[in-house]
Amino acid sequence: MRLNLDDLADEARRAVLIADQNDRFRTSWGTDPTALGRFVMTQGVASLSPTAQALAVVGVRTFSDFTEDNDPHGWHDFGAFSVADSGQEVRLYWKIDLYDADYRFGSEVPEDPARTRRVLTLLLPDEW
Numbered sequence: 001m002r003l004n005l006d007d008l009a010d011e012a013r014r015a016v017l018i019a020d021q022n023d024r025f026r027t028s029w030g031t032d033p034t035a036l037g038r039f040v041m042t043q044g045v046a047s048l049s050p051t052a053q054a055l056a057v058v059g060v061r062t063f064s065d066f067t068e069d070n071d072p073h074g075w076h077d078f079g080a081f082s083v084a085d086s087g088q089e090v091r092l093y094w095k096i097d098l099y100d101a102d103y104r105f106g107s108e109v110p111e112d113p114a115r116t117r118r119v120l121t122l123l124l125p126d127e128w
Contacts, residue, residue, distance in 0.1 A: 015074035017111040022076045022096050025118045027061050037096075037118030038103075044124035045092065052085035056122055059083055060094045075110075080125075093128065096120045 025035035045056060063079040070078050077096040082089050098110040099117045107116040 012074075014111050018098075019074055019076040021111075021113055021116075022118065026063070026076070026094075026096065026120060029057065029061060034113055035118060036113070037120065040119060040121045042121065042123040042127045044127050045122050048083075048085050048090065052083050052090060055083040056092055059092065060120070060122060063094070091125055092122060093125055094120055094122050 021035045024032045025037050028035070030037060030039060041053075041056075045053065048056070059081045060079065063081060065079070065081075066074075066076055070080065075096075077098075079094050080091065082091050084090070097119045098107040099105065099119060100107050101115055101117055103117055103119070109115050
């Protein structure tokens with residue numbers, strides 16, 4: 001299948017819309033009603049100290065190091081960073097998945113906030 005310039009431009013516009021919605025969801029920690037969703041943490045993250053968990057939330061909300069390696073589609077749906085927990089550095093990942101409004105299937109139109117719900121999962125690398 002060959003893409004023409006119009007198709008590429010449409011994909012680029014779609015990526016910008018999705019990235020903007022993901023950023024609003026992630027940075028508002030779910031308080032922005034234009035980007036609805038849920039937040040989940042794995043058992044590994046839940047076992048960290050309350051201070052480390054609070055630092056993790058800040059790390060997710062302030063993440064801005066998007067590169068071709070960690071964001072190949074330009075959707076701003078993944079990040080990796082570290083926090084301190086009892087003097088130890090702990091590496092964390094966050095990932096946003098896009099579901100339909102019932103959280104049952106992947107969203108068929110991820111750029112449409114009325115038909116898409118986000119789930120941000122905060123996890124340790126070995127829980128991937």
